[in-house]
Amino acid sequence: MIKELINNLSSKEEIGEFIEKFQPYDLAEMVTDLDDKEQIVFFTNIPFDLGAEIIEYLEPELQYRLLDHIEKKIAITLLNHMSSDKAVDLLLAIHPYQAKILMEFLPKEYREKIKTLMTYEDNSAGSLATVDYIGARKHWTIEYTLSHIRKVGQEAEIVSYVYVIDTHGKLTGVVSLKEIILAKPNQKLEEIAKEDMITVLVDEHQEGVADTLAKYDLVAIPVVNTSHRMIGIITVDDLIDVIHEEATEDIQKLGGSSPLEEAYFKNSVWSLFRKRIGWLLILFVAEAYTGNVLRHYEDILDQVIALAFFIPLLIGTGGNSGTQTVTTLVRAMAMGEVEFKDIFKVMRKEVSTGLLLGAVMGVVAFIRAEMLGVGFDIGTVVAITAICIVIWASFVAAVMPLILHKLKIDPAVVSGPFIATLVDGTGLIIYFTMARLFLNI
């Protein structure tokens, strides 16, 4: 495909025919494989609105290089046709000096809007907002609104809704394009606009915005400030990226490392190291007291060395069972299915499940001990420890994330490794206490 594209680069007509067959996303993929000169030829010869759409899929460095190298007139048109949230992403990603050059390409009024959008905190609703929505006044007729859409619709990112805004810039209503088409031409917008609409505040965290959008099945959501002035809209495609991002972060945290800020291969070895070493050290320190526990019971261990055989197996089983519970619960909390007020319900459920699991594991552990030929007494100690450890791990894993959440700490820090570490030392105490009880040492 890419060869075909290069062969077709020579004339505007040929490119036109070629691009007809592909989606902007696919064309963006091809563009990255072109050399610098071919890229310039490509963007010079395609319609500017398609060009702007393709550029939005590229990486900031490449976006800047293109806009910097292409004929200035074309660069200006392309930048102005990019949706404003994508333009903001670009301007924030490149060097401030480069951003200043690009900013000059924008007409003053639009530049001011972009500058405002650039001030919103990362991961906030404001940082995802685009100003490319269609605004209208409440006294407009449907006919007039439609002609307005025809005029400005080309620029708008999404035209599923028209937002009714008063003279102070306040959002007073929303009308879907479907409703506009179904209405009579001489009806006024205020007659069909919905006044009680879903909005998000400009400083709300993106995760909350994504939840709201998913809950109400919207394709775009208006962003307002505290005095209900319209800031922009966030479209569903940007929020799908947010949903992916947030799930990725949770998974990485549950795996016991700090979340990566970028895609896997964009992280250097050094960056991966930094994201992991912190938790690895914390867990090491927390786990270190298992050494003290074992030294404390050194006499028992010295008398019955066979007890050592089951240490990895028993604490491993506790860790596994705790990890199962904690990952399920942390996710359920992220999905809003479980809250702190459910703590007793969760405890009951998890401890009951732990009882069943423990019973089975106890039997299996006994069989395993007998297979190693350590005798009935040690077998009994191993079996009872297995039961207790599984129940204990289920309990700790059920309670910890809920308590952390209550303390306003992200429950995802209670990773699998975290629970496993917590259970390891306490599991050993259970083990040797049982040994002392049942073996009479």
Place this chain on the structure above:
Amino acid sequence: MIKELINNLSSKEEIGEFIEKFQPYDLAEMVTDLDDKEQIVFFTNIPFDLGAEIIEYLEPELQYRLLDHIEKKIAITLLNHMSSDKAVDLLLAIHPYQAKILMEFLPKEYREKIKTLMTYEDNSAGSLATVDYIGARKHWTIEYTLSHIRKVGQEAEIVSYVYVIDTHGKLTGVVSLKEIILAKPNQKLEEIAKEDMITVLVDEHQEGVADTLAKYDLVAIPVVNTSHRMIGIITVDDLIDVIHEEATEDIQKLGGSSPLEEAYFKNSVWSLFRKRIGWLLILFVAEAYTGNVLRHYEDILDQVIALAFFIPLLIGTGGNSGTQTVTTLVRAMAMGEVEFKDIFKVMRKEVSTGLLLGAVMGVVAFIRAEMLGVGFDIGTVVAITAICIVIWASFVAAVMPLILHKLKIDPAVVSGPFIATLVDGTGLIIYFTMARLFLNI
């Protein structure tokens, strides 16, 4: 709020005023808090299209009870106004006998369509499809198309696109509503329709569909069969649910349990038990050989009991480091960032990171050993083992998911517990080999 609703239930006007202020989702939440009789009064007195929308948010049992208890004429209207994918979900969830009763409420042609939709496999594109899209012929003018939308648009789930379908039912093009509004009234659809559009096959897995939709930033995607006949469309709100579901599944698998099929609290203790016991047993059996390893090195352990102090710490650190790598990688693979062909790149990255992490952990492990007062030699053994275990865990965790993926096994089965288990036994072998080497036993 709910009290206010009950107070307003007495007259149609009052309900009308009340519902104005809320979104269908919020009203659905309130409806679940009403008693049976109040629910019937509520749905009898609100507009049927809003009623159908609210019903879509309810659980199948409640949906059925409502449709069964409300006046038949209203039930018929409500069911017919539900979007077809939601109607299918309902009919598949209730008892076949109940489904048969509801099916009688549908006109014959629609019933046949619903029956077809019900045959598609769970989690396939077909199972998510709705037939409530707007179809058109290529020779229609914009003016005619608009009047058609006005006629059927009320029923359509989403009117962002109009699909051009030929007389054989084949999908030949797509036009966005935006393009229709921007076009001239006497233009024909074929002039502005895009022929090379993104479609998904009816039996494609929902995860792939969600990826496609996210990639191309669409709000709806047409579903076709192998001969390109139009089956229906999937809307973005359904796919957001899919994205959440798939991430939840991956998280649960990474936590070492089989994915739950329903929300957390909908699972009984027995169901949680069944989802967890399988992996717990598999991991137990895999971990059991640590017993054999330890028995094999019993003589060393007997001579230097202090070696036992560090067993949980060393294998724990290996497990933690492996879990960090595996969760990051499995997620990166799910996001399409990493593929099998990258295996050497991944290995290099992870082993290099492991080297850095191992070096730090080696130093810390040595310090910890000295703190327990076990002497320089054992300290050295512990430190070197820590280095080797971290590197080894990184390597195993980097390679395993990629190889499994190549073998067409879901890489998410390589959970944190799985890697930890794998590293525990091998880690012990490393430990005692080092001990034999450095302590001359």
